[in-house]
Amino acid sequence: MTASFAEVIGSEVAIAGIGATAFTKASGVSEWRLAVEAVGAALADAGIDPSQVDGLVTYSMETNPEIAVAQALGFGELKFFSRIHYGGGAACATIQQAALAVACGLAKVVVCYRAFNERSGMRLGSGVMADSAPPTTESLRYSWTAPYGLKTPASWAALFAQRYLHVYGATTEAFGRVAVSARRWAATNPKAHFHGRPITLSDHQASRWIAEPLRLLDVCQETDGAQAIVVTSTAFARDLAHGPVIVRAAAQGSAPQQFAMTSFYRDDLTGQPETGVVGRQLWVQSGLRPADIDVAILYDHFSPLVLMQLEELGFCGRGEAPGFVQDGHLDAGGSLPTNTHGGQLGEAYLHGMNGIAEAVRQLRGTAVNQIADASRVLVTGGSGPPTSGLILARAD
């Protein structure tokens, strides 16, 4: 029963701390150091001594073992560690795993983290590279696309984006408006890579092609950095530095015929049904409706997928997202201010974890682009692969 999250966890689990490194293009330090710095910062933010941590959660493509982070920060006994598959799709699932562990009493303080040098180190945008390793079930799935040079995440997303334009008669300006909105938010966020650098729709239309119909300004950044989030019981969080931000709902989702960004064999290619699986659970768990959400943090690896997520989550109807965005709903003063930190197009690409931190800041009332009285924020993991999502809420 999907309702069981509400019944079992209710409002008993909270986020108590957030911490990040600087977001750069060349950190100059190891990924281990980035992870340790961010986890340490998140614990300091919460006011929790490292010796109290007994759980760690991260997700695939992370190179820092839990035990290396624990060693460097002087943790004691670890009782819960979990590593979720599917890269950025799993961002919000880290919080779900931590919440389940806390609610079940398996752990008291669980830190979720992501750290990488994905600009100066192995670039994530490179996609599937030549590999001499023996084939696996997973790598073989790319053998249907890689021989034709369809090897990068941008090129996979492009096939969905092209179909969306064709079916709904939209133009690439619809994608551009998502990017313009993100960059406008980023322009006033000092932590954003694109701080002070907004773009216009003309800039978007003039930017070079990456994989048609995706242009450079439709594609997220690659970033060096780390972000960590501290999850604990709401009761414990009430005694800590910032008080609790409640985990109101948390879900994972994979849809029929799911591949990791290459789900090309579904009847309909104009959506991201894995996000729909997540969204339906979030509404059931929370008892909320789209109109109840004050701020959305939608995983913006590629701008067209933000349009599809808006539709999958029910913020607008199928094919209506271009008009929804054009009407300014994602911007300041709109009905659904979205990616108020600038998103991964504007702030940094931390595989979704920096978006969870922004949701926490909005609910604490400490965001640089604060939305007045924000009390409920919906966050998504990356669509395309199996994905995840959260609704976070201000404590009563």
Place this chain on the structure above:
Amino acid sequence: MSFTVIHAGRSPAFPQPYPVGLVVLEEGTRLVAELVGVPHEQVRIGMALQVEFLDCGEDFTLPVFRPAEAA
């Protein structure tokens, strides 16, 4: 069904820009494949294609598609 034209790929084997299609066969099967014999600016969803088999050597053959000849 859909297509892309890749301008910033990472594979030296493919001179850029190059089109890649998501092609639907008459039988309903769908597959990703290279599009040949058509300038990338002229690729459109719905255009009729026909298969040909590209010999890549060493027992490696790939189906690719080019615009169908008028019947």
